Structures are given as C-alpha cells and as structure tokens.
Amino acid sequence: MTDSLPALAGLPTTRPTGCPFDPPTELARLREQRPLTRMSYPDGHLGWLVTSHELVRAVLADPRFSSRSELMHSPAPGAAAMERPPVAPPGMFIAVDPPEHTRYRRLLAGRFTVRRMRQLTARVEEITAEQLDAMERQGPPVDLVQAYAQPIPALMICELLGVPYADREFFRQHSATVINQAATKEEQGAAIGAIGGFLHELVLAKRAEPTDDLLSDLTTSDLSDEELTNIAMLLLVAGLGSTADMLGLGAFALLRHPDQLTALRTDPTITDQAVEELLRYLSITHTRTRTALEDVKLDDQLIRAGETVTLSFQAANRDPGRFADPDTLDLRRQATGHLALGHGIHQCLGQQLARVEMRVAYPALVTRFPTLRLAVPPEDVPLRGNADIAGVDRLPVTWEGA
Template sequence: MSVASSPAQRSAEADRLPTNRPAGCPFDPPPELSRFRAEEPVRRLTYPDGHRGWLVSNHELSRTVLADTRFSSRMELRRTAVPRPGLTPLLGRPAAPGMFIAMDPPEHTRYRRLLTGQFTVRRMRLLEPRIEQIAEQHLDAMVQAGPPADLVAAYALPIPSLVICELLGVPYADRDVFQRDTATLLRLDATAEQVRAASESVGAFMADLVRHKRAEPADDLLSGLIATGELTDEELAGVSFLLLVAGHETTANMLALGAFALINHRDQGHADQLAALCGDPTAAEHAVEELLRYLTIIQFGTTRTALVDIHLGDQLIRAGETLTLALPSANRDPDKFADPDTLDLTRSAQGHLAFGHGVHQCLGQQLARIEMRIGYRALFRRFPELRLAVPAEEVPLRHDMNIYGVHRLPVTW
C-alpha cells in the first residue's frame, strides 16, 4: 500500500534545485531555471538536509549577493544544494587552515592579500610563452600519435595541470595522484570515506612539498609564500591544496567543453567566428569571455548564508538562511545579455559571473583566461577541421561532478 505524501513534502520536493539539462542540449542549464528567473528570481529552495533556503536565478540579484559581505562564505555555515554524501561530515565546522575560499573577512583578507601579489596580471602574462610552448608540444604529440584522440587526456587536462605545477613548484611527475584525488573530491556520489582518503592524500602530498621548499626554496609561488614568513606550514599546505585543485580542474573542463561547443558552433554555420578567434587577439578575448558566460561550468551555483536579516528583491532573507546562486541561469539572463541562449563569439560578455564577483572573485582568473585564449587558438589553428569522432550524444558529460564538462572528448581531424 502506497502512502500519500503530505502537502509539505510535495512542496519540498518541488523546491529542489533542478539539475536535469535538456535532452540533446549539453551546453544549456536546466530549463526550469529560465522560468524561475522570469517569474520568481528569489524563490524557496529545499536543501538535501531539509533546510529551507533560497534560490537566486537572475544576474542582478546574484551579483548583489556576491558583493555583500553580509552574506557569508564560511564553511561552518555552508550547505550543498545537491546531495553530496562525501562532504556532509565536513559541513558545520570551520574551514581548515589555508582554505580561504570558505572564510570571511578578515581571515579571508589576510590570505587574499598575500596571494594577490603572486597572481599579478604582469606575472601571468610573463607565463604566456611557456603556455604556448606547452600547447604546441601537446599538439605535436597528437599529430604524431594520429587520430582519433581524447582531447581531455591529450590536451585540455595537461595544459593547466603543467602550468599550475610549474607555477606552484609541484612535481608534474606526481600528477596522476593529485588528478585522481581531485576527481574524487568533485564527484557528487563520493562517499565520506573516499573524500576523507583523497583529502588526506593531497594534504600529505602538499605538506611534504612545503617541507621540501622550506629546505630548498626555488623560483616558484610556494617558495615565495614561504619567504613572506606569514603562514604556517599547515596554512601553506592548505593554500597550495586549493590552488592546485582550482588551477587545473576548472580550466581543463573549460578547454574541453569549450572545444566541444566551438566545434558545434562552427558546424551550425559560424566558421567565420571560429576563424576570427584563431587570427585576431581581440576576437579571441571576446570568444573566451563568451564561452565562460555561455557554459558556466560551476553547474550547481555557489552558496552564501545570511548573517543578518536582509531584503533581496521581493523577499526577506532571515539570518541563518542559505542562498544558492544559480550562476548558469544568471549568465543567461536576457536583462543582462541579449539573446543569451545563443553562443555569439563576437559579443562583449563583460559582466558575466563565471568567475564570481566581490571579495571572493576567482584569484586565478587572468591565468585561466590566458590558458584558454592560447589553448583554443593553438588547437583550431593546427586542426581547423577538428571534429567529433563519435556522435555528439555519445560524448560522456560530467553530470556526476560538481564542475561541469566532459569526461572524454573523442576527436579526429
């Protein structure tokens, strides 16, 4: 005998975060988000733990929340908008030393100040020749091996992994360990034991590296942070952990998913836009910003928790209530971007929220932009006829990961 659910239960189920993308549209967010954005841009959201918080789905209000420090990023106040059993034991407790993205000012400010000096635009631009060299070397290897190739393993993952390793001073020979553990940390279905083991593995790896750099400093970011004398070994390991994970996972997924989108875009009759990307540096800059907006790979948004009662739009957000900002929806807001569901590499996508906004805006955004500009231009210059080696519907998508993208991208030329 079935038991009918109560009105409260039905309401809670209806208020879950939509996660199913439209069939045959791997680049579009769940369609319900468009309706929410138009009808109720701040609406109730039921979290997996039963908490009744809020979903924010338009651009203006998402940007407002990100800019307002009365909305907290602290780890002990965080919730996940989708079930993530591996993270549940970590919630409700303060962030570990160095994990500054899960802290508020002034703790966050202290770390951010030290790191901003390491991630200057000038320093990132000095990396361009090396990034170009890395891209060309991997393209040479693809040519030598011949088609088909998995663009993730052959190109999209190695480029940012090598760059962040060289920048931090991490031995690239150890990449299999941290890439495996990072993938575990981002899996939605990872168990608490798997997350704990992966975290401990990366943590121990970084702690050993910090000890080595203290004994034998080099010309790298980690040695530079050690030289300031302002961080403990535990803090240095935590900061390096964050930079290592963020420095390769997000850009790798943007490179692969972006290449998929560019192939699709060209095949829909926009070969001229792709050609411009390869030839004109300004066109490449526009294209990267548009891909960041259009794809927005932080697919389940980002969360904040109100520290005080605050009015947002037409709603009163009570202190202690959590908000999830649906960034893929915010970046498809027609009030901000004309014809937002169309990929237009010529548009100025200035103001997108793919890197966040406010004090927590992505620290490595300039490096990511450079890697993408170089990566896309080099790839399509070398392989102007690059195409999928399997039907588009057979490309395995990262529905099961916190960061969206493709698990593999089989291509030929």
C-alpha cells in the first residue's frame, strides 16, 4: 500500500519551549503514529520522512537506497531555490555508492582502526592540556568554542594529514571559517578555495617526500592527486566540524545538567558511556537522505524508485522503543546502538578518532575547572538548533579561583 494520508508540508523544526536539546515535538508524534510518512520537499518533490530507530537503521543498511548526491532532494528550508546537487567529485566517498564507495572505503578503513586511533590518545591529551593551560593563563571569561572546542580537533586533523607546523595557523584559521555558520558564503568560499589549494600542494609535497601521516600513506595507493585532495578536504570538514560541534554543544549540555557534569568529574569509569550518551542525546547531525534505486517495500509502504527518504537521527535516537526514558540525559546509560554516527557502509569513518577526542576533552575540562559555569544566561547562548549540524557558535564560560 501507499500512504494515503496528507503529506507533511516539510521537515518539522519547531522545538519545545525551553528545551534546546530536544527534537521538534512533531517528530515524536510521527514516530508513534506514522514512523514512515509522506513528506513534501521544498523543491516540490514528494518523498518520505523516517522517524523510528528500527526503520532508520533498516534504510541505512539497505543497498537499494543510494547515497549519490545527484539523486537527492534536500529537506532543508530554502532548498527549492537551490540547483540539484552535482555528481560528487572524485574522492568524495560519502556521496557515492559501491563499487566506487567500496574502493575508497577499503583504502581508508585500515588507516582508521580502533588501535591506530587509540595510538593518537597521547597526542590528544597533550593538545588538550595545552588548550586548558592557555585558558587558565587567559583567565575567565572565555569563549569555550574558540578556546577549546575548535582547536583540539583542528590540531588533530593537522596531525592526521601531516600538516607542517609552520602552516598550522594558516590551516586552523581557514578551517575555522569553513565551519563557521556565521561566516558569509563569500567568506566560506574563499576559505574553501584557500584550503583546497593548500591541500593540493600538500598532496604533491607528500608524494615527493612522504612522512609518517595518513596523507603520505595514501600516496602509495592508486588514488589520483584530485582524489587525495578531495579526501583530505572531506576528512577536514567532517572531522573538524562535527567534533568541534560535539565538544561545544556537549559542554553546554553538561553545564545545563550539573548533576551529570558532577558524575563525569567524580567517576572516570563512566567516560566511555558518557561520550556515547552525549552522542545519542544531542544527535548533532539531525538528518541524512537516501534515494530509492528501485521500488522498495518498507513498513508496509511502497517507496518508489527515485523517491528521496529523509532519515531523522534525532528522532531515532530518542525512540522509547530503543532507549528507556530517551529524553533524559543519563551519562551512566548504556547507549550502544545509537545512530549518531550512522550505520551501514557509510558509518562515520573517523568515528574512533572523534571518540578519542571526546573521551579526553570532556573529563579534562570539568576536572581542570571544577567550578566551570556559563558566563551568560542559557538563553543567550547562540544555539544552531535547526542547522544541518547542531552546535553553539559561542559558549562564554567562567570559573572560580582565577
């Protein structure tokens, strides 16, 4: 059968008053009543919205649903005025299907193993301590985003790609502009161009004189210079932007839940659980899209070839059918099975590095500054709740004993 009820007029975005971390209320109603429902897209396309954990996971694991960028219709407001996405350039493996995706993933997966990422833990600890030292020297108040959340993943991406020390400030400044939601399109475009040119030159340098880093490793493969440059750009944007947003928004959530902050500070044994719970609870990547390559029967509904399906990760990760009391932040919860990092063949490649960074950065922050608190009223924190990736643009904090 096909859903004969009226289609949603776009993706729900209205959040509960006073609950900045909670998903739009309408998503919970849909998840309970119609977890797979018709939805009209801003460009006029009639597709679907999926809100339950079970169905989101099923779509992510089903090869009949494509990740190819040129097949997608965007659910984002204002997408009607945008041109359809082009075919992904060589190396942009998140926007292609097998066999192209399989080739890229096989080349990269062995370089992102749990063991290898854990070997970077000591360097994450050093970078984190340096940022905390700088905060302490500066004294309160500080913007935790600029002083802590952004520098840690930015410097780790430099380590991963083998960016020379002399170029790291250039790299960091332009990278910050790329992920800055307050920057103009012109500013972001200029920064992307500068980073792209820099990465291309870095690829050529690694081919000529390899060093001990990911990019040098990849120059021994059959990847072209263009592919390597685009892969490096993708790792930069994905690894820096999402982790920086998790560190900033996660700190905000902890400051709004002082009992949970205290639990993390006083009980280091819950660190791993805390990271998974923050990933689940915040679900900073709200949605992903897939397009059916053929007719697919899902939850007794017929999704026709060519129809785009929007997957609501924030609804899936708050599904009471999968997580008890899902709207409560509980750092002692076993939040395994959340979909914040995706599922299936496109599950986040750099997830283990992101986990290492969060496992170090959260407890180090709340331990170094046990009296850490917001320096402004919570409602004055600029929250990007409905952006493609949620986060805070600034997080002014203060502490005692300066």
